[in-house]
Amino acid sequence: MAHMVFCAKYKQELPGLDEPPFDSELGQKVYKTISQRAWNEWVERQKMLLNEYRLQPWTPQAQEFLVEQMNDFFYGSGGELPKEYVAPTA
Template sequence: MAHMVYCVRYKKEMEGLDEPPFDSDFGQKIYKNVSKAAWLEWSERQKMLLNEYRLQPWTPQAQQFLVEQMQEFFFGDGAALPAEYVPPKS
């Protein structure tokens, strides 16, 4: 049976992640409150942030920045896009 959560992003009951994404309290918070669909949306946002800011994901500074952005994305105001960001044309 699927793990169901009330998704903080979509404001409805949805299928949750199969396991916490991190071994921490924040990972547990995501597991209990974020759907698979919202996590997929975050994954795309994270790629964009890595590219736009030319971040090296293995550095502590980039990791801290991404955690802050993730916190805003799921539990804050949604995290603003970089000022220079131009969405890809469909």
Template sequence: MAHMVFCTKYHAEMEGLDEPPFDSDFGQKIYKNVSQKAWTEWLERQKMLLNEYRLQPWTREAQEFLVEQMNEFFFGGGGELPKEYVAPEK
């Protein structure tokens, strides 16, 4: 049976992650409150942030920035897009 959560992003009962994404309290918070669908959307947002801000993900500064953005994306107002960001045309 799938791990079900009340997703903080969608305000609905949805399928959750198979396991916590990080070995930390924050990873447990995500596991208990974020759906698989919202997590997949975060991964796309994270790629965009890495590219737009030209972040090097192995640096402490980039990691701290991404955690702040992730917290805002799931548990805050959703996070703002970079001013220069132009969404790709579909």
């Protein structure tokens, strides 16, 4: 049976992650409150942020920025897109 969570982003019970995404208090919070669907959307958003801002993910500054963005994406207003971002056309 899938790990079910009440997703903080979608405000409904959905299948959760198979395991915490990282070994920290925040990783446990995400595991307990974020659905797989929301996590997959965050992964895509994170890729876009890394590319648009040309971040180097191994730097402490980039990691801090991404954690702030992730918190806003899951638990806040959803996060804003970069001003210069143009969504790809299908």
